[in-house]
Amino acid sequence: MHATPGHFMLEPAYDPNSGTGTGRDAIGLGRASGPGLDVRHGTLLTLEDINVSFDGFKALRDLTLYIGVGELRCIIGPNGAGKTTLMDVITGKTRPDSGQAFFGESLDLTEMSEVQIAQAGIGRKFQKPTVFEALSVFENLELAQNADKSVWASLRARLSGEQRERIEDVLTTIKLDASRQRPAGLLSHGQKQFLEIGMLLVQDPQLLLLDEPVAGMTDAETEFTAELFKGLAGKHSLMVVEHDMGFVGSIADHVTVLHQGHVLAEGSLEQVQADERVIEVYLGR
Amino acid sequence: MNQPLALTAAQKAGPRLTLAALGAVLAILVALPLLSLLPADNPLQVSAYTLTLVGKILCYAIVALALDLVWGYAGLLSLGHGLFFALGGYAMGMYLMRQTAGDGLPAFMGFLAWTELPWYWYGTSSFLWSMCLVVLAPGLLALVFGFFAFRSRIKGVYFSIMTQALTFAGMLLFFRNETGFGGNNGFTGFSTLLGFGITAPGTRAVLFLATVALLVISLALGWGLARSKFGRVLTALRDAENRLMFCGYDPRGYKLFVWVLSAVLCGLAGALYVPQVGIINPSEMAPTQSIEAAVWVALGGRGTLIGPLLGAGIVNGMKSWFTVAFPEYWLFFLGALFIIVTLFLPKGVIGLLRRKGEQ
Numbered sequence: 310m311h312a313t314p315g316h317f318m319l320e321p322a323y324d325p326n327s328g329t330g331t332g333r334d335a336i337g338l339g340r341a342s343g344p345g346l347d348v349r350h351g352t353l354l355t356l357e358d359i360n361v362s363f364d365g366f367k368a369l370r371d372l373t374l375y376i377g378v379g380e381l382r383c384i385i386g387p388n389g390a391g392k393t394t395l396m397d398v399i400t401g402k403t404r405p406d407s408g409q410a411f412f413g414e415s416l417d418l419t420e421m422s423e424v425q426i427a428q429a430g431i432g433r434k435f436q437k438p439t440v441f442e443a444l445s446v447f448e449n450l451e452l453a454q455n456a457d458k459s460v461w462a463s464l465r466a467r468l469s470g471e472q473r474e475r476i477e478d479v480l481t482t483i484k485l486d487a488s489r490q491r492p493a494g495l496l497s498h499g500q501k502q503f504l505e506i507g508m509l510l511v512q513d514p515q516l517l518l519l520d521e522p523v524a525g526m527t528d529a530e531t532e533f534t535a536e537l538f539k540g541l542a543g544k545h546s547l548m549v550v551e552h553d554m555g556f557v558g559s560i561a562d563h564v565t566v567l568h569q570g571h572v573l574a575e576g577s578l579e580q581v582q583a584d585e586r587v588i589e590v591y592l593g594r
Numbered sequence: 595m596n597q598p599l600a601l602t603a604a605q606k607a608g609p610r611l612t613l614a615a616l617g618a619v620l621a622i623l624v625a626l627p628l629l630s631l632l633p634a635d636n637p638l639q640v641s642a643y644t645l646t647l648v649g650k651i652l653c654y655a656i657v658a659l660a661l662d663l664v665w666g667y668a669g670l671l672s673l674g675h676g677l678f679f680a681l682g683g684y685a686m687g688m689y690l691m692r693q694t695a696g697d698g699l700p701a702f703m704g705f706l707a708w709t710e711l712p713w714y715w716y717g718t719s720s721f722l723w724s725m726c727l728v729v730l731a732p733g734l735l736a737l738v739f740g741f742f743a744f745r746s747r748i749k750g751v752y753f754s755i756m757t758q759a760l761t762f763a764g765m766l767l768f769f770r771n772e773t774g775f776g777g778n779n780g781f782t783g784f785s786t787l788l789g790f791g792i793t794a795p796g797t798r799a800v801l802f803l804a805t806v807a808l809l810v811i812s813l814a815l816g817w818g819l820a821r822s823k824f825g826r827v828l829t830a831l832r833d834a835e836n837r838l839m840f841c842g843y844d845p846r847g848y849k850l851f852v853w854v855l856s857a858v859l860c861g862l863a864g865a866l867y868v869p870q871v872g873i874i875n876p877s878e879m880a881p882t883q884s885i886e887a888a889v890w891v892a893l894g895g896r897g898t899l900i901g902p903l904l905g906a907g908i909v910n911g912m913k914s915w916f917t918v919a920f921p922e923y924w925l926f927f928l929g930a931l932f933i934i935v936t937l938f939l940p941k942g943v944i945g946l947l948r949r950k951g952e953q
């Protein structure tokens with residue numbers, strides 16, 4: 310906690326380019342994705358020996374996981390395996406009891422706040438779709454958009470032509486063009502899922518965490534989402550938690566199976582589906 | 595299939611109607627003080643009593659608007675806004691007491707056998723410094739309180755209880771004679787403001803107009819905020835704070851900004867209230883005062899700009915009648931009103947009017 314004259318602040322924003330960047334550390338200042346993120350070894354996310362326990366119950370046990378730049382990774386596992394908890398750890402919502410979590414080479418996620426992690430370039434879609442219900446679809450996208458998110462900037466913010474275009478593009482992509490002025494609270498469950506995906510698209514993070522994104526979607530919507538995600542991989546890294554094996558099979562080149570807070574198996578979908586232990590966990594229930 | 599059309603027509607007529615009504619009210623509010631300057635035998639003359647009553651209600655309306663900014667928009671229910679109002683009032687009162695005392699000490703200090711001004715009274719004979727105090731006292735208190743409350747992520751009912759405790763503590767502190775603010779009597783018996791007689795019709799009229807101006811400025815400010823991206827972030831914060839953080843917004847700065855702004859508006863309203871009403875004492879910090887302000891907002895319709903003004907007007911209008919007709923039942927009535935609004939009018943009077951407008 311420190312202060313610079315003229316501003317009061319609560320916490321410096323995380324600036325991956327400190328030194329080369331503007332170095333402003335007022336409330337909430339910072340970029341949404343760090344163009345200077347150091348990913349020398351091609352690994353975007355590094356989790357090593359992560360342990361999380363709730364009142365003695367071990368939700369994650371010595372979990373180790375690496376996500377490469379541009380990778381699309383699926384995480385599967387029975388209910389209660391710790392998939393959501395894993396995302397909570399990455400986004401700073403839950404602090405691990407022990408273990409290391411790095412974004413790129415140098416950003417220690419265990420030391421950063423939720424806001425700093427989001428600003429550093431990790432976006433998240435929740436298991437239960439959460440959008441800003443009182444705001445319109447358009448406004449939801451406007452708020453999520455990658456921009457200066459400080460108080461002072463918000464007081465003066467006006468959408469530039471480029472930003473507006475980007476929102477329009479995403480509105481078309483998520484097929485909510487016609488509902489742009491509707492309060493998000495009035496959307497159907499599937500539409501909310503898409504809106505939240507759209508919010509991630511405009512936020513433009515380097516790593517997208519998606520918790521059961523196709524739950525409640527029709528087959529056609531699921532298929533469409535699969536195409537969307539495949540289009541994102543490469544430019545972005547994605548970590549998708551999903552139960553729908555058909556969906557997983559259609560998108561993932563790499564699958565991690567989580568069981569009781571531990572990585573049970575890793576590999577292509579065929580490989581893990583052939584794994585004895587995985588079959589036991591899934592069929593033994 | 596012409597329902598959407600009818601709807602848009604109503605929506606279009608809505609703002610125009612609102613604007614016309616606002617204009618009419620504003621015209622009346624500007625006319626009132628001018629009419630009060632007429633000779634007493636003129637049938638159009640507005641009495642000092644009426645002018646003071648309306649002026650007082652306008653001050654409360656500013657408090658309601660300020661409270662709505664934090665409650666209706668940002669979802670922070672403060673049950674301690676009376677404290678900020680009173681602090682602004684006390685800062686103005688200090689100046690008025692110094693005006694009355696001239697070169698001597700304010701009378702109540704004489705009763706305490708004090709021979710010197712306490713340090714925090716220094717400079718209060720200056721109108722300018724007192725105006726700074728009007729802003730600084732509530733503003734700094736809100737800043738410090740908000741900083742720690744928001745940093746610790748205190749929300750919901752815990753936040754409300756803390757604000758209530760804060761105003762209660764303030765009241766107890768100001769009740770003590772040793773605190774140096776006149777104890778339970780507070781400040782009264784003012785004589786002049788900037789050299790003008792405080793009860794002179796001209797002074798009253800100017801104070802009234804200043805209150806109207808502050809109300810209009812607050813309204814414009816609230817309108818600007820509500821339409822800005824800042825206002826939308828506040829709404830998002832109210833409904834899904836976690837989601838907002840994962841979008842990269844730090845809620846604390848947003849809360850702190852609107853919280854301090856709201857406190858300062860209350861302080862300014864308090865500063866205009868005191869010379870018009872002629873008294874300030876710790877009862878303004880009583881927990882019920884702040885709760886009453888929440889009732890104004892809830893009744894009028896929170897999350898709107900006009901709603902709280904309506905609410906403050908309706909409740910205080912009724913109160914001034916009730917406290918003459920059946921003084922002992924006012925609090926029961928207020929409680930019943932709150933329950934009725936919560937149960938049947940979740941969107942307040944404004945919600946009711948809007949529904950009527952759409953039909």
Ligand SMILES: Nc1ncnc2c1ncn2[C@@H]1O[C@H](COP(=O)(O)OP(=O)(O)O)[C@@H](O)[C@H]1O
Pocket residue numbers: 363366368386387388389390391392393394395
């Ligand atoms: N905040 C919490 N407090 C206590 N237990 C929790 C908490 N969050 C998760 N858990 C427990 O941790 C385990 C893993 O949960 P979760 O990560 O939600 O599983 P998944 O998303 O894989 O279904 C569950 O048994 C759950 O009950």
Ligand SMILES: [Mg+2]
Pocket residue numbers: 392393394436520
């Ligand atoms: Mg889950």
